[in-house]
Amino acid sequence: MAVPTALRFVEAxxxxxRRVWRASVFSNFLNPVLYLLAMGASLGTxxxxxxxxxxxxxxxxxxxGPGLLAAQAMTTGIGEGAFPVMAxxxxxxxxxxxxxxxxAAADVLSSILLWIGIRVLQVSATYAFxxxxxxxxxxxxxxxxxxxxxxxxxxxxxxxxxxxxxxQDETGLTNVFRFGVVPMFLFSGTFFPITQLPSLVQPIAxxxxxxxxxxxxxxxxxxxxxxFPWVVSIAYLVVVAAVGAWWATRRFERRLVL
Amino acid sequence: xxxxxxxxxxxxxxxxxxxxxxxxDFEIRRGEVFGxxxxxxxxxxxxxxxxxxxxxxxxxxxxxxxxxPATDGRAIRxxxxxxxxxxxxxxxxxxxxxxxxxxxxxxxxxxxLRPRVEELLAFAQLTEKRDARVESLSGGMKRRLAxxxxxxxxxxxxxxxxxxxxxxxxxxxxxxxxxYRLKQRGATLIITTHYMDExxxxxxRLVVMDGxxxxxxxxxADLIARHATPEVLEIRLNxxxxxxxxxxxxxxxxxxxxxADRILLYVEHxxxxxxxxxxxxxxxxxxxxxxxxxxxxxxHLTGRTLVD
Numbered sequence: 109m110a111v112p113t114a115l116r117f118v119e120a121x122x123x124x125x126r127r128v129w130r131a132s133v134f135s136n137f138l139n140p141v142l143y144l145l146a147m148g149a150s151l152g153t154x155x156x157x158x159x160x161x162x163x164x165x166x167x168x169x170x171x172x173g174p175g176l177l178a179a180q181a182m183t184t185g186i187g188e189g190a191f192p193v194m195a196x197x198x199x200x201x202x203x204x205x206x207x208x209x210x211x212a213a214a215d216v217l218s219s220i221l222l223w224i225g226i227r228v229l230q231v232s233a234t235y236a237f238x239x240x241x242x243x244x245x246x247x248x249x250x251x252x253x254x255x256x257x258x259x260x261x262x263x264x265x266x267x268x269x270x271x272x273x274x275x276q277d278e279t280g281l282t283n284v285f286r287f288g289v290v291p292m293f294l295f296s297g298t299f300f301p302i303t304q305l306p307s308l309v310q311p312i313a314x315x316x317x318x319x320x321x322x323x324x325x326x327x328x329x330x331x332x333x334x335x336f337p338w339v340v341s342i343a344y345l346v347v348v349a350a351v352g353a354w355w356a357t358r359r360f361e362r363r364l365v366l
Numbered sequence: 367x368x369x370x371x372x373x374x375x376x377x378x379x380x381x382x383x384x385x386x387x388x389x390x391d392f393e394i395r396r397g398e399v400f401g402x403x404x405x406x407x408x409x410x411x412x413x414x415x416x417x418x419x420x421x422x423x424x425x426x427x428x429x430x431x432x433x434x435p436a437t438d439g440r441a442i443r444x445x446x447x448x449x450x451x452x453x454x455x456x457x458x459x460x461x462x463x464x465x466x467x468x469x470x471x472x473x474x475x476x477x478x479l480r481p482r483v484e485e486l487l488a489f490a491q492l493t494e495k496r497d498a499r500v501e502s503l504s505g506g507m508k509r510r511l512a513x514x515x516x517x518x519x520x521x522x523x524x525x526x527x528x529x530x531x532x533x534x535x536x537x538x539x540x541x542x543x544x545x546y547r548l549k550q551r552g553a554t555l556i557i558t559t560h561y562m563d564e565x566x567x568x569x570x571r572l573v574v575m576d577g578x579x580x581x582x583x584x585x586x587a588d589l590i591a592r593h594a595t596p597e598v599l600e601i602r603l604n605x606x607x608x609x610x611x612x613x614x615x616x617x618x619x620x621x622x623x624x625x626a627d628r629i630l631l632y633v634e635h636x637x638x639x640x641x642x643x644x645x646x647x648x649x650x651x652x653x654x655x656x657x658x659x660x661x662x663x664x665x666h667l668t669g670r671t672l673v674d
Contacts (some may be wrong), residue, residue, distance in 0.1 A: 111473050114439065120467045127458060207420050209471035209519075210444040275663040366381070366421055 113211050117219030118200070121192075125227075133157045136234045140180065144242050147299070148172045161301055173244035174325035174332075175298035177235045182318045184231045185261035186289055188224040189268030190226060190281045196220075197273060203364060221266060221353055228261030229254065230274050237330070249329035256264075256328055256342075260321030263345040268354025273359040297322045317348050368396040370486035371523055371554055372417055374427030379412045379578075386412040386580040389426060393557060396522075399549050400566045401572030402558040403660060405670070408575040410558035411451065413526045417556065419443050430491065444472060447521030451528050453512045457501040461492055461511055464500060465518055469540070472519040490514040490544065506537025510544060517548075524548070525556045530564060542567060562660035574660075574667055581667045586660055593666040595620050595632040599639045601650035604630045611648075618642045623665055630665070632658070 125132070146302035148169030152284050155161065155168040162171040196202040206216050235257070236250035246252065272281065295305065296318040311320045320341035334341065372394040379387040387409040396399045402410040406610045415421035416428060419435035428435060430442045435621040455464050462483060468663065469479040487493045490510040495503060503511065509529065516524055530538040545568055549555060561563050565572050566586045573583040581591060599619070605611055618632035633639040636655035643650065665671060 116471050116473060119470050123459070123463065123467055124456070200456055201452065201454045202456065205450070205468075206471060208443060208446075208448040208450065209439045209468070209472075210417060211471055212440060366415075 113215040114218040114298070115222065117216050118223050120206075121219070122222040122226075124192075127162055131187060136231050137238070138175065140235045143176055144169065144238065145172065147176070148242070152177065162330075162332065163301070164332070169242065170244050170330055171326070171332075172299065173239045173242065174253055174320045174329040177232060177239065177253055177287055177329075178260050178318060178321035178325045179293050179296070179298045181228050181232050181257035181261035181263045181321065182233050182292065183289060184228045185224060185263070185265035186268045187264040188227050190272055190284065191236055191278070192218070193269050193272040194275070194278055197363070198277075203360075207364055213365055214357050216353045217269075217353065217357045217360050220269060221262065221356075224265040224269075225262050229258045232257035232261065236329075242298075245329040252328040253325050256321065256324045259345050259349070260317060260324075263317045263321075263348040263352070266349045266356055268305070268352075268361050270352055270356035273356060273363055292316055292318050320344050336350065368398075370394070371396050371572060372430050372556070374413075374426065374428045377413070377423055377428050378425040379416060379421070380424040385578050387416070390572055390573075390575075390578075390580045391582065392482050392583065394523075394554070395607055396554050397552055399545075399555045399557065399568050400571045401569035402575055403560070403562065403565045403569075403572050403664070404558075404575035405560050407577075408560075409578040409653070410575055411527055413575075414525050414556065414558055418446060418448050424633070431505065431555060444498070444519070445522045446560055447514045447516035447519060447524040449509075449512050449524070449526040449529055451531070455500045455511060455515075457578070458499060460497050461503070462496045462500055464511060465515055468515045469518040474519065479518070482520070482568075486514040486517055489517075489547075491540070504537070506533050508538060509533060509537070513541075513544065523554045523556065527558050528560070530559070530561065536651060540564075540565075559602075562664065574664060574666045576664075576670075582663070589663045590658050592663075593632060593641045594662040595638075596658060597633055597636040598656050598658050598662060599631040599633055599643070600628050600656070601638040601640075601643060601648075601655040603648070603654040604651045614646060614648055615643055618646075623662075625671065630662070632662070 152168035152172065159167060203216055207213065217308050232254040236254040239245050240247065268284070271284065275281065291328070296316045297311060302313040302319065305313065323334045324338055324341050325340055328335050368646050370393050374390060374392050376389045378385070378390065390413070402413060403412050412421065416423050416435065417430055419430065420441040422436055427595055431445055433442050436528060443452060457483065459467070460600065465486060466479050490513060490615065492507060492511060496666045497588050500508065500511065513529070513581070530541050533541065545555065548566065557568060570585060571583065571585050573580045574589070575581070582592070584592065603611055608627065608629050609624045612622055612629055613621060615629060618639050619631040621632040625628040631639055640653055640655065661671065
C-alpha cells in the first residue's frame with residue numbers, strides 16, 4: 109500500500125532522531141522527576157502549610173503536576189519547532205532536498221507537524237506516567253492528560269515552525285525562549301492560579317494557549333473546575349494550531365519554492 | 367528521432383525585477399546528454415530548477431515528460447533524479463542510510479531499495495564506505511554519493527547542476543568516467559557546467575547561455591565549426607596592452623581575439639600562422655598552438671571568457 113506523500117517525511121525525521129534518542133529519553137524522565145521533587149514535594153509542603161491554591165483541598169503537588177505537564181508540552185513543541193526546523197532549512201538543507209522528490213511543500217509541513225506531535229506525545233506520556241507514580245492521577249487521567257498536552261504542544265509548535273521558517277539565523281530563536289517561553293511558563297497558572305494576578309491582567313492570561321492547556325489538564329487529571337467550558341479551551345487550542353499550520357505552509361512555500 | 371522529454375518555449379524566470387532566464391527555447395530528447403554551458407549567473411540553475419519542478423516558471427511554456435510542472439509537479443519529480451549543486455547529504459547519517467531514506471521519499475519499499483543501494487554503491491565506488499558517516503568522506507566521494515542518491519528512484523531523466531564544480535582534477539575525472547558510463551547505459555542526462563572541457567567530453571548537444579538567454583545551440587563539434595577555426599594560435603607579447611598590438615597580426619587568420627594577457631588567432635594551421643607572425647617581425651614571448659574548443663565558441667558568442 110502506498111504511503112501518502114503527506115506522511116513520507118516522518119520516517120526521515122525519526123531516523124534523524126535515532127542519533128539523540130538516549131539523551132532525549134533520559135531527560136524526558138529526569139526533568140519531571142526533578143521538578144516534582146523540588147516544586148511539588150519540597151516547596152509544596154510550605155505551600156500546603158499556608159494556603160490552598162487549588163481551592164478544593166488537594167495537596168500542592170497534585171495541583172501542580174497537571175500544570176507542569178502542560179508546560180512541558182509547550183516547551184517541547186516550541187523546541188521541536190525551533191532548532192530542528194532551522195537545521196532542515198539552513199544547516200542540513202533537508203527541506204530543499206525533499207522538495208526535489210515527489211513531496212510538495214504541504215507534504216513536508218504536514219510531516220514536520222506530525223513528527224512534532226509524536227515527539228510531544230512521547231514526552232507527555234512519560235510525564236503523565238510519572239505523575240501516576242507520584243500519586244497525582246490515575247491511568248485514565250494520565251492518558252487524557254497526555255493527549256490534551258499533545259494538543260497544547262502542537263498549538264505551540266505550528267506557529268513556532270512558521271516563525272522559524274521566516275528567520276535568517278538562529279538569534280530570533282533564543283529571543284522566543286527568553287521573552288516568550290519563560291513568561292508564559294511562569295504566568296499561565298502553572299505554579300499559582302491566575303486569580304493571584306491583578307484583575308486587569310487576568311484576561312491576558314486567557315489568550316495564552318498554555319493557560320487553556322493547564323485548565324484542561326487539571327480538569328482531566330484531578331477533576332478541577334474550569335473557568336470556561338472545556339470545549340472552549342479545546343476549540344481555542346485547535347484554532348491556534350490550525351492557523352499556525354496554515355501560516356507555516358504559506359511561509360514554507362514562500363521561502364523554499366522560488 | 368527519439369521522444370522529446372523536455373520542451374521549453376519562451377521559458378522565462380523573474381525574481382522581482384531581475385530577469386534570470388529570458389524567453390529561452392530548447393528541447394531535450396530521450397537518451398541524449400544535453401548541456402547548458404555558461405558562466406555563473408547565466409541562468410543555468412534557474413532553468414534546472416524549473417525543469418526539476420521545484421521552481422515555477424514566470425512566463426512561457428515548459429513540459430517535462432509531456433506534463434506541466436505547475437500542475438503535475440509531484441508526478442514529474444517522481445520520474446526525475448536530481449544532483450543539486452550543494453550535495454545536501456545528511457553528514458551525520460551513514461552512506462547507506464542517506465540512500466535508503468531518499469528512496470523512501472519515492473515510496474520504494476526497503477526490499478526493493480536494499481539490492482538497488484548495493485548496486486549504486488558499487489557504481490559510485492563507495493561499497494567500502496557503506497557504513498561510514500558521510501562527514502568522513504572526501505568531496506569527490508560526497509559528489510558520487512549525491513549522484514547515487516539521484517539514481518535511487520531509477521529515474522528516466524537525471525539533472526546534474528554543476529556536477530564537478532569544486533572538485534580536484536582527479537576527482538573530476540573519476541566523476542566524468544561515472545557519468546560516461548551512465549550515458550553508455552542510455553540514460554538521459556542534463557548537465558550544467560561552466561567547464562568547456564566537461565561539456566565537450568560529455569554532451570551530445572548543448573546550448574550556450576549568457577545573461578539569461580541562449581546564444582547558440584548544437585553539438586560541441588557543430589558549435590566549434592560554426593564559431594571557430596580548427597586551430598588556435600595564442601601569442602603573448604612583452605607589452606602592457608595587447609589590444610594596441612592586435613592590428614599587427616590582422617589578416618593572418620580568419621579572426622583575432624584580444625584578451626588581457628594574450629592574443630588569439632583563429633587559423634587553419636597554427637604552425638603556418640606562427641611562421642607568418644614571425645615573418646612580420648613579431649617575436650612572441652610565448653606561444654601556444656591548440657585545437658579550438660568550446661571556450662573559443664563562448665568567447666566568440668559573448669566576447670568574454672567562461673571562467674574569469
